[in-house]
Amino acid sequence: MDGTAPASPGAGFGPDLAEVFGPSQQHGGPELVQLLTPEGERVEHAEFRFDPGPGVAEDEAIRGLYRDMVLVRRIDTESTALQRHGELGIWAQLLGQEAAQVGAGRALRPQDFVFPTYREHGVAWCRGLDPLKLLGLFRGVDHGDWDPKDVNFGLYTIVIGAQTLHATGYAMGMQRDGVVGTGDPDRDAAVIAHFGDGASSQGDVNESFIFAASYNAPVVFFCQNNQWAISEPIERQTRIPLYQRALGFGFPGVRVDGNDVLATYAVTQAALQRAREGQGPTFVEAYTYRMGAHTTTDDPTRYRLSDDVESWKLRDPIARVEAYLKRNGLAEQSFFDAVATEADELGVRLREGCKALPDPQPLDVFDRVYAEMTPELEAQKAEYAAYLSSFEGAH
The missing domain is CATH 1.10.287 (Helix Hairpins)
Incomplete structure (x- = not known):
């Protein structure tokens, strides 16, 4: 609340930074936080656990996350098809990143605020934004036809990395409005800024890190490291894992399996709570993979190997939750059929709704x-x- 920095980079994120993250987290070893394996098996982590909150059964929450990811993927595939049929000018795909977005989106409280890029369709879904609002933007009939204050979800940001500065400034405003560190769970709020690995090379992002650390701003920097900044591979952008950059700015970073919706939820939940309590920023690197194209104008076969894509398909975020639910008898076939039917209905609504969007004068x-x-x-x-x-x- 007073704008001062924490005593140490790890203060407030568990007992001690070295203890919480361990040597592997700090020196590039097997550092992924994972709670659900690609085979759909639950694993324990010393610091993070999946906690959907009071009054919510864990099995019910996981079924809800599965439903979210299936519907978000349908939004993506339908929008891609609409662009191919000339109904959208362009579309930014998120195929393979559903767990990173849904996990982070469902970890939010109503009073938290989101600053997205142009690919956070899953987060938008979790905030209750009608996906037709997104299609209007990509169809070119409006500039983003939603009021950010209605859903605490900002307008899509096309300028790479600019939203991290917006998020940091908004978080500093929250401090001055007295909604950070009060101890009231219905009042204390935080900000989350989404960006990709390519944006992490932008000056705006690094400047936002400096201001957030200096003012102890209640902001979570959520980087979806999908391995490719359009055609630029991550190994040509950084010599160290991205999350380790946070320590140089004076706040903690953690790398999470971005294809594991339970782990992404748990890590984001902890980082947001740390921010709400007034303990400052956190960098979350969701290690994932963009299985589709950067946008519908991109041809990824020109710069990456098909073997890599096939390898990442084995880590599909939706398939692992489905395997977990089936293996443990936590969902009947009727549940999966109902979700599939809902996805089909959503697809019809998107196709018809997109074509019915009025052209602007x-x-x-x-x-x-x-x-x-x-x-x-x-x-x-x-x-x-x-x-x-x-x-x-x-x-």
Whole structure:
């Protein structure tokens, strides 16, 4: 609350940074936090555990996470198909990253605020944002037709890494509004900033680390390391695991299996709580893989091996939860059939809803640029209106 930094980089994140993360976490060994293996087997971790919260049965929560991931994947595949059919201008795929996004999204409390990139479709889903709102943006009929304060989910950020600065500033504002470290779970809030491994090379991201550490801001930096910054592999961007960079700025970092929704949930939950309590920022590296293309304008076969993709398919985030539920008798076939049916219905709604989105009027581009129309903008609007009217009656 007072803007001072913690006594040590690990303060408040368990008993001690070296003890919590261990030598492997600090020196690049087998450092992944994992609670569910690719084969669907539960494993224990010394520091993190899956805790869905009071009043929620664990099995029910895991079934809910499975449903989330299936529906989020359907949003992705339907949107990709819509782009291929000319209904969207472009689409940023998230195939393979469902666990990272759903785990982080479900770890949030209502009062927390999210600053996304342009790929956080799963987080948007978890915040209750209608996916048709996302399609309007990628169809080019609006600039993001949702009010961030309605869902505590910011507008998509196209400028790479810029949202980390926005998130840090917003988190500093939370400190000054007195909603950090009060001890009231319904009041204390935190911010999470999503970005990719490519964005971690941007100056804005590193500047946000400096400000967040200096002011002990209640922000979680959530990096989805999907191995590729478009066509640039991660090994050409960094000599050390990304999460280790946090120590150089004075706050803890942790690497989590980004294809494990239980581990992602647990790690993000702990990092957000640490921020809400006033113990400052945390860097979470969700180690995952982009099984699809960077966007629908990208051809990943030109720069990566198909063997790598096939290898990562064996770590599919949805398949491992399905295997866990079936192996332990925690879900009947009727449950999986119901989720599949719901996904089909969602697909139909997205296809029909996307095509029904109204086209904007040309002069709409001048509206809502500022809270009040400026004289310069008014003049531009009038000039363009006159230009459009010159075509009236033309053949």
